[in-house]
Amino acid sequence: MNDDDQSIGRIAVPCGRLSCKEPVIQELGRGRRKEYCSDTCRRAADRDYKRAKGYVEFYADYLTRSQHEVAAYGRKAEAGALTPEHLAALETTARVAFARAEALAEVGVAPERAAAELSALVAAVRPLLSGGVGFTSRSA
Known part of the structure; x- marks a missing residue:
């Protein structure tokens, strides 16, 4: 060559x-x-x-x-409807929580800290998946 x-x-x-x-x-x-x-x-x-x-x-x-x-x-938005601003804020919170959980998964940390980050991730992603409507987790 x-x-x-x-x-x-x-x-x-x-x-x-x-x-x-x-x-x-x-x-x-x-x-x-x-x-x-x-x-x-x-x-x-x-x-x-x-x-x-x-x-x-x-x-x-x-x-x-x-x-x-x-x-x-003079009417308010329909109950449960997400505004673009609210949806953007939810998405930002979910991205941050996901990045933190992803970093912990790569590094490997104490189970207590991992559990706390996973709980934060679930709380951040739940409104996006449920369309902003009050969604409660199922108890085992």
Whole structure:
């Protein structure tokens, strides 16, 4: 193998445009990776991205206006329904608890500490799995 040949092989990956199923042959080794099978797909993917981004912006604005309209009627959210903010807070708490439990599982710690972290993990994940509705654990 001489110094000019930096390729160590080839792989086929799917085209970066979601609607295209053509493979993109890439050289392994140094250099920029190809994302699209052709310039046509690259341009189409850019148009698709801009269109999808426009839809997201439109519907996010529509959601905000609808939420303001509901608030204008002075009604509270339905009982048990999670707001996006509450769901994000629950997810953050669950991720932290999971990371702590995962670290303890890798290191191996005293059973008392592991039990406490597992209890915290269960408490953090329970609202996500039950949809925020009061969920009680089963007693043995």
